[in-house]
Amino acid sequence: MAPPVVTSIDVSSLPLIARGKVRDLYEVNDSTLLFSTTDRISAYDVVMENGIPFKGAVLTQLTAHWFSVLKEKIPDLKTHFITLDPPAGLTPAETELVRGRSMQVRKYKVFPIEAIVRGYITGSAWKEYETKGTVHGIPQLAGLKQCAAFPGGALYTPSTKAEMGAHDENISPEQAAKIVGDKYAGRIEKLALDLYKTGAEYARARGIIIADVKFEFGLDEATDEIVLIDEVLTPDSSRFWPAGKYETGRDQESFDKQYLRNWLTKEGLKAKEGVEVPQDIADATSSKYKEVFRMLTGKSLEEVL
Template sequence: MSADARLEALRWRHEYSGKVRDLYLSDAEPGRALVVASDRVSAFDHVLDPGIPGKGALLTTLSLWWFGQLDVPNHLVEQTAGGLAALSSPLPPDVAERAMLVKRLDMFPIEAVVRGYLVGSGWAEYQESQSVCGIPLPAGLANGDRLPEPIYTPAYKAPMGEHDENITFERTVDLVGEADATAIRALSLAVFASASAIAEARGVILADTKFEFGRDPQTGEITLADEVLTSDSSRYWDAELYAAGGEHRLDSFDKQIVRDWLASHWDKTGTPPPLPPEIVERTAARYRELIERLTR
């Protein structure tokens, strides 16, 4: 029986699917939602076949660990066991390991991106304009260089099926108002600084990440939501390899293996080819390694 069918038997109805997570609601749990991470993997705006076995459980495990490390309000109903202890009917074990019971929030239409290093799309933009998302940067920086200080580069969360759009801070003010825009920026930079210090103490560099926030309708607090500091939402590097330099210094603990393979085996037209078993396993191993490095 599928996860949907088993949850339906427990009176959870499927409400929404993103690229990775599924959202369920229940009339017996007003003001709450069940967020279940799948094993789906996406790249270049396509969900790929096959998924990464165990990925949903790994992402959930890492999010829950980070929620426990950070001194900021988050969306969990309870701060232990993913909030699931508050359920009157327990979930099937293979669903529970991928699930969080969360408060329903009024979500802000912003991805709060923080970059501590110049890499990825930021590096591409810097080469053209010596700036990232309109923020001027010093001359002479190279791919992968640490920025003088972390920068906040928000994006507009586009409707499903459309591309997110990098926006200026001024545009976030237009979207959510000056007070909330300023608070989200400050929270994002503060959480990034705290998480970076925790990661560095474990020999891992947090290069960049994205957060999502919503307002708790009961308390009015701006609240950290969705996933946090996972391999899907963040770029992590091995600090020792980075310091040594060389071609592997920017190897990340995420699905970059998938992106690289796909980029060399697909012209981005039509349906992406199936991922080979060795690519699937190597990617899963990187997800597992990051969790072991951070939580040991």
């Protein structure tokens, strides 16, 4: 039986730190957060009224899977992950509510940029290239086709991390360095590129092209180390394309919010507030999230829950 769809995680036993578009964050203690993921879905920066079955569990379990894959391939990688176990001190109902969709993580000072890496030219990068021949202000070779791989390898194309309600803005690596400081900028860029390459290779062997991805990093102030935080290589933070259907010169099918975006556009509801997603669209989206989980981990979601 499908678990109930959860659009708000209410845990009165712990102090609430923040509600993002998708996650509700609680404080477990001074150094630990309960990073809990609802089934909320946003498209065009607006959160829908209802959730997507299993979405919070897919994002959480997939991120945990990636942490273990990436740590194996990049041994000195530091992540915020502690455990998938719910913290002690919750009521039995709260424990059931957060189980499977939450992890305990170390709390860090977050670098206020989105470390985006693009392997393929699509989305806002394609739009900029079509009109100006640049991507995040970086000149590109002429004649690239839509969704082509960048011929010189993946690009680091950071954006600002906007405050609640505002839109992220594309910036150059130089502007990103001003925000995070020269001391950390180069390390963040290198780590983001390494993580993308490692993840993309792993996914490609499993039939998925990772077109682009957004990472977030924190600073461990005690050791001055850069730490991989947030969600990692999920359908919410990356573009996943089925490799078998990939072809340049057009848009690709994708594993994420395509159904939802198509439906919103068709109904004239793009970027409108207060939208209720019909059950068939919610279920189709849920199936895509679960399918990508199975392809990347080799297991069904039910097997790991």
